[in-house]
Amino acid sequence: MTDVTQEAHFCQACVVRSRAICADLDQDEIQVLNSIGRRRNLAAGEQLLWEGDEAIIVANVVRGVLKLSTQTSDGKEQILGLVYPSDFVGRPFGQITPYGVQALTEAEVCIFQRTDFDRFAREHPRLEHKLLERTLKELDRTRRWMLLLGRxxxxxxxxxxxxxxxxxxxxxxxxxxxxxxxxxxxxxxxxxxxxxxxxxxxxxxxxxxxxxxxxxxxxxxxxxxxxx
Amino acid sequence: MTDVTQEAHFCQACVVRSRAICADLDQDEIQVLNSIGRRRNLAAGEQLLWEGDEAIIVANVVRGVLKLSTQTSDGKEQILGLVYPSDFVGRPFGQITPYGVQALTEAEVCIFQRTDFDRFAREHPRLEHKLLERTLKELDRTRRWMLLLGRxxxxxxxxxxxxxxxxxxxxxxxxxxxxxxxxxxxxxxxxxxxxxxxxxxxxxxxxxxxxxxxxxxxxxxxxxxxxx
DNA sequence: CGGCGTCATTGATCTGCGTCAACGGCACCG
DNA sequence: CGGTGCCGTTGACGCAGATCAATGACGCCG
Missing domain, CATH: 1.10.10.10 (Winged helix-like DNA-binding domain superfamily/Winged helix DNA-binding domain)
Structure with missing residues (x-):
């Protein structure tokens, strides 16, 4: 078995496969995606992305809970979102990470270089569509949260x-x-x-x-x- | 001249053409999109969509300013977003409109039946890509707003x-x-x-x-x- | 087991903003 | 021109939640 097939095999066994954005991809596509991604374990409290950094990576959450957060100039923190298994994190098609991402529990993520992911996404409309639906849902959820915060x-x-x-x-x-x-x-x-x-x-x-x-x-x- | 060509001509003269999600479409695509859309004028204060209604239509804003808003059970309102010319409003790929949309000034919008738009979008990845980029930006903006509201x-x-x-x-x-x-x-x-x-x-x-x-x-x- | 550090709870007090109320200004209309 | 109604301004007051401070409850490690 080559490395790629091993990884493809790994991907198929992925617990979030059916719920994550990769769900609609076929066998070949999954293999390509697999070849540009890699797994990474995060300890509780470990930071995956820093606010304001270049947006180098995006990821799927496989296990654990992460938070998206930002803070005011005087240091008060606001959590912008919680991310659970099968959710997607990071800012595709953007230069800057607009918020920090940190693991709240021990976690496992499937990481891609943003540029690799962007290219793959643009070549695979089904994936982009999944991502769009997910982003629209996230926007709805975020707006409901605004009502909570404001009123x-x-x-x-x-x-x-x-x-x-x-x-x-x-x-x-x-x-x-x-x-x-x-x-x-x-x-x-x-x-x-x-x-x-x-x-x-x-x-x-x-x-x-x-x-x-x-x-x-x-x-x-x-x-x-x-x-x- | 047929109605379609007239409308296509109209579309090309559209003031937001270059900035709206239709920007990347070619001549033929624009004509199809045109055939499923129509212009509508809104008086200041006129409601375009009601929160909780079926998501029947989506629209591009051509002129004016609209608000997206929701309210608590005891009637306190929270404005969730402001929409300016070339912005997109409505909830594609969703059953329910999750917030009300109302014109704040006299306004003009370019309306599509959601189901027509959804179908067109799925058949035109470049449009979906534009919509995705726009949605991601809107999500970033909304999250910055959360920091404002919360902290x-x-x-x-x-x-x-x-x-x-x-x-x-x-x-x-x-x-x-x-x-x-x-x-x-x-x-x-x-x-x-x-x-x-x-x-x-x-x-x-x-x-x-x-x-x-x-x-x-x-x-x-x-x-x-x-x-x- | 005991000491230490972190996180959570509880109390006392303060204050920013909401609430309630009166008034002022501007547009519109007869 | 004066009346009417809406929107905005200003003032007086109260309270929800912040702040400040002390204490309590665990977990960890020697």
């Missing part, structure tokens, strides 16, 4: 966040990939406010906190009411 | 907004397409806070207010400092 109270923000996070995870008891500070950075709040709200919601029986990262949603309907 | 003070927000609006318009004296309330809805503030900040900035000599809609930026550098 919701702290309680509405946290309730919305918990419900959305729960959707991503297995039923009932969910393990938060985010620390309190990171949740605050997602919602445009401070860590103290987030912590107080967790305590309040626990006291009111909406949620249970088995440990700091283990949250159980006890009354989703009531939580939805709080989310507004 | 900036009222003054930083307004200063940023004024600078960005000035970029869009002719040098020096700019005519705001937005009312005070709409500016507040863009920035996630109240009309009173916006009004107070305008007064404060005028008093400090940063801007001049010739009339309610006429703003002149006197000290852009200082404004940039305030924007953070």
């Amino acid at each position: 919701m109270t702290a309680e509405q923000k946290l309730a919305s966040f918990l419900l959305e996070t729960a959707e991503r995870a297995e039923p009932s008891s969910l393990t938060m990939p985010l620390s309190r500070q990171q949740i605050a950075d997602v919602l445009g709040l401070t860590i103290e406010t987030v912590s107080r709200l967790f305590s309040k919601m626990k006291m009111e029986g909406l949620i249970d906190l088995q440990s700091r990262r283990q949250v159980a949603i006890l009354r989703p309907a009531e939580l939805a009411v709080r989310a507004g | 900036m003070t009222a003054e930083q927000k307004l200063a940023s907004f004024l600078l960005e609006t000035a970029e869009r318009a002719e040098p020096s004296s700019l005519t705001m397409p937005l009312s005070r309330q709409q500016i507040a809805d863009v920035l996630g503030l109240t009309i009173e806070t916006v009004s107070r900040l305008f007064s404060k900035m005028k008093m400090e000599g940063l801007i001049d207010l010739q009339s309610r809609r006429q703003v002149a930026i006197l000290r852009p550098a200082e404004l940039a400092v305030r924007a953070g």
Whole structure:
């Protein structure tokens, strides 16, 4: 077996193959894509891309959770997006990475040189179409988040966040990939406010906190009411 | 002359032709696109799309300014984006319009049935590519806006907004397409806070207010400092 | 097991912005 | 010209959430 076939084989066994942008590609195309990509493991906390750097690479997420984030000149952070397995990160067709990308958990990504990826994409309309649909969805999600940031109270923000996070995870008891500070950075709040709200919601029986990262949603309907 | 050629002729004379997503299309393609689109004038305040409706149409903006907006269950509005000539509006490849679209000024748009447009786009990779690049840029812009909404003070927000609006318009004296309330809805503030900040900035000599809609930026550098 | 560092919780206080209310200015219209 | 209505401005006040500060709960490592 050559290296390429080995890698192609690897690609076919890829756990996110059917959900990622590569889903529609045929056998030959996958092999080409494979030859320009490579796997990389990231430790929790490891930075994949730095805001403002040249946009050298793009990637598919295979395992783990990453965050996209930026900060104000005085250092306050805002998380712009969370990225889960099968999601795509990076800025194709752009010179500059407009936000930082960092692993929140141990993670695995499938990396491409941006220029290689751009060329491949332009030659494969089906891939570009997938990427377009994904980008449009991401834009919708981001705009919903804007409503949250601009017009919701702290309680509405946290309730919305918990419900959305729960959707991503297995039923009932969910393990938060985010620390309190990171949740605050997602919602445009401070860590103290987030912590107080967790305590309040626990006291009111909406949620249970088995440990700091283990949250159980006890009354989703009531939580939805709080989310507004 | 048939209707089609007339319309094709019309398209070539289009003022946004070179900047809109149709820019890369050749003569024949333009004619096809033309045959499935039509012009429409909108009065200031007229609604083009309603949030939550079926996504029936998409459009290019030819003239005027439109807003994309949504609201919380208790009626507070958040403007999600402003759309200028040559920009694209609507949700291709989606079932539901995720936000309302309303003309802020008298406007002219070039409308397509979404299903027609989707089909055309899938058959014309160059158009899809344009649309992808545009969507990626819009996503970048939207994410920068998230930082503003989540982490900036009222003054930083307004200063940023004024600078960005000035970029869009002719040098020096700019005519705001937005009312005070709409500016507040863009920035996630109240009309009173916006009004107070305008007064404060005028008093400090940063801007001049010739009339309610006429703003002149006197000290852009200082404004940039305030924007953070 | 104990000491240390990190993260989270909780309390006390402050403040930026929202809320409520009154007023002012400009356009429009009879 | 004066009335009417909308939009914007300004002031007084209150509160949600930020800030400042202390304490608590874990995990880690020697």
